[in-house]
Amino acid sequence: MSTTFASTARLAVLARTTDPRTMLRRFLAADAAVTGANGLAYLLASGPLGRFLGVDPGLLLGLGAFLTVYAVGVALLAARERPPTLPVRAVIEANLAWTVLSLVSLVLWLTPSAAGAVWTPLQAVTVAGFAALQYLALRAAGPRTDAD
Numbered sequence: 001m002s003t004t005f006a007s008t009a010r011l012a013v014l015a016r017t018t019d020p021r022t023m024l025r026r027f028l029a030a031d032a033a034v035t036g037a038n039g040l041a042y043l044l045a046s047g048p049l050g051r052f053l054g055v056d057p058g059l060l061l062g063l064g065a066f067l068t069v070y071a072v073g074v075a076l077l078a079a080r081e082r083p084p085t086l087p088v089r090a091v092i093e094a095n096l097a098w099t100v101l102s103l104v105s106l107v108l109w110l111t112p113s114a115a116g117a118v119w120t121p122l123q124a125v126t127v128a129g130f131a132a133l134q135y136l137a138l139r140a141a142g143p144r145t146d147a148d
Helices: 003-015 020-044 046-053 057-079 085-108 114-141
Strands: none
Touching: 020 046, 020 057, 020 085, 020 114, 046 057, 046 114, 057 085, 085 114
16 A cells, blocks of 8 residues: 555545545634634633633733634635645645744743643644644645646
8 A cells, every 4th residue: 555545545534535625625624613713712711711821811812813813714715615725835834833833932931830831732733733634635635726
């Protein structure tokens, strides 16, 4: 069994489809849902979550606004029958940047509570997982132009 086939088969199990475009759309939609829920939680409960995580509520409020808008953009991309390559790559790169910045901020900047010290790397790994799944699904969909 080839490595590409094995990767696609594993993706198919996760996405519950063998169509790479549908896989990509589902992984984008899942990313949008999780990111949107996180963003709304930060927006609507920045005070209590800030105290629980040991993070400034103002930071959570700003992150919540950003994540909510970002989630809407990813959802719009997921809603397209054939999400264009460049915006999908931008989502993948943004997810990877979020992962790195989360971990770097934990080491260099934040002084979270125990819950925040667990939450920050947990959400970073989740976002990295979305980036990996989206990358693999985009690759499985094959080369195409953004005009498709």
